[in-house]
Amino acid sequence: MRRSFAFKFTLLILLWVLAAIACVQIPAHTFWPAAFGALTLPIALAVNVLLVVYWLLRDWRVAALPIVVAVLTWPHFQRGLALHPLHTSSPTGTPGQRIRMLSSNVRIFNVYPQLRDKNLHSSKAMIAWLADNQADILCLQEFYNEPIRTQDGSVFNAVRQIGADKDRHVFLSKTLTNSVGAEFGMAIFTRFPILQRGTINFGRLTQNHAMFVDLLLPSRDTIRVYNVHLQSMSMDERDIVDSYSSKDGFKRKARGLLARYKRGLVARSTQVDTLVQRFERCRYPMLLCADLNDVPYSYAYDQLADHFQNAWATVGNGIGSTYNGALPFVRIDNQFASSQWAVDDFEIHREIPFSDHFPTTGVYQLNKTQSETSK
Template sequence: MLNIAVVLLFLAACLAPYISPAWFWPISFLTLAFPFLLGLLVFFLVGWLLFNYRYALLSLTAILLGWKSITAYFAFNLPANNKPLAADESIMVMSYNVSQFGLYKEKDSKYNRQAMFALIKKQEPDIACFQDFYTSERKNDFNNREDISHEMKLPYRFFSSDFNRNGMQHWGSIIYSKYPIIASDKVKMSEGPLSESLIYADIVRNGDTIRIVNMHLESYRFNQKDYSAIKKIKNQEDTGLVATKSIVQKMREAYIRRSQQADIVGGFIRQSPYPVIVCGDFNDTPASYTYFKIRGDLQDAFLQKGIGIGRTFSGLAPTLRIDYIFVSPYFKVNSFRKINSDLSDHYPVIANLSITGKKPAADDVNK
């Protein structure tokens, strides 16, 4: 009976990419359990193969039916094939949720900021997409927008400035480029005072126009009280019925809002007249509706060259890959890596790309 229950839950999780949380939100919670459900299926499969192989068919059938979701969650590549090309033959792309450079992490954030600047500079990105970005024009504050352009030799940029305080302090997402930007804009992904924008910049490299897309999708908006409650529940210190209700409500709202944002983002990408490089903190796993809706037929750089689960968020669970780089088939992914740094609660992800030399037809750019 337990095996049957796990099979049913696993198959329900595999339906999540096809069912918008705006229509049926409970299924989204199963996407967080996806790798654990898969682990249980493998356990049952091996166990039944040893004791009664006929019962193993149940788990095996479920795994085969869920193969699309499995191959989106796990990367199966050899490390030997993960090698970047020389700088003059490739484009180095970095995506990083910088958590405001530690603005609220400690009393004096300058040391965290300096370390983060050093980390970014060492990677020598040609294109850098940052989420949860903070900059200021106040005296004795950090003008990160200008400083990164100067220190990283990335002179071209576009910043969303979704939130500002007194016109001097700004928060949002930003795109930096070594290559000239010929067009840029932002697209509101949802309504409300706390909504952020999708931003894009069309760059020109060696005569090729490429559209860079960057976004930060809706988070759960957990506060410190929520994280403390989650920790107590995990440690079985508290049944947490009241806290659980609040946490579930926040997660429900986030799932619904992200699905609506994903519909907008997916449509925008498909309409692009140019090949795209899509970066962002999606706040959702590879088993989700959000992931599949935005990815479409694009290549996931991690799946092309990474290995394993590829965790990019340091909190909550060791299975959370929520930061992505997607690219059009027009590109070849030469290498992918993430840096396990504790400077932010997200790990930076970096992809080395080259152009295949095969220009797609106008109608087939980003299907």
């Protein structure tokens, strides 16, 4: 009797895993409730691993079922919990083909009054850290720059400090210029010549967008780098914490949070579909930095994972959370690389606490043979 119940329970878990994977692949603009099924996938995968252990102790023949599922779904498992304990970074690479890329949501360098600290310490420290960073390419989201000298212009003239002062080329994609000439948007800084640049707009109702540059490496290879910022859920961290901390908080906050979560899901699903169409037409080796505003078990992440290697899932260890706030275990900042690249290393800079996102650095080695075939 016990064995019969355990076997039926195992079949239910396997069906749960398959259903959750199917939910991950459903775009929210088609059926948004599927996103909640997708969020259960890490739990289903974890239970399946426990079933492997259970049946190996009880009956190895039945254990074959969860083992097969675990093997087939291992890439999905790695999305949420990367395991590469034996991976070591190679300090060398082919000259001109080894790239170090940094990505960071800089939260407009804390320029707003509610974000500022004494003597603008975090703003100055963040810009100085980026300016002195040894990365070959810097992709920055929620960028802010004051090209016209204002009271704090010497602090917030980020294009000059990170770009011209450090002999970097820059592409600033502006979504807004305010009354004093301050610029908001995203930016790419690089030591490599920029051959071509462009933006990908997601519509008139959002400032979120993507940008790209084609770069000429010292090896004479041309690569394309995308910098992406998908739609925010516009959900205040305090509201989320309040919604699950008490019954009263849930009643007051849940409906509004759900509505905002739905709007974000739908927007991101259409935005990532727009991007994928562009990726499929690109003939160069690609690197991508993205603030997805979504977790690894989402449609947006899944679409990118179908076309790219995720750097953390390829070489990282652990959950790889990048959100610097009260919500634990949240990885919404990612770097991706097309198949022409080998991912050598990936680091999350938790020692840099100046924004609500931790910066990330990836190291990539271009496969010469594959890069030649893409030309």
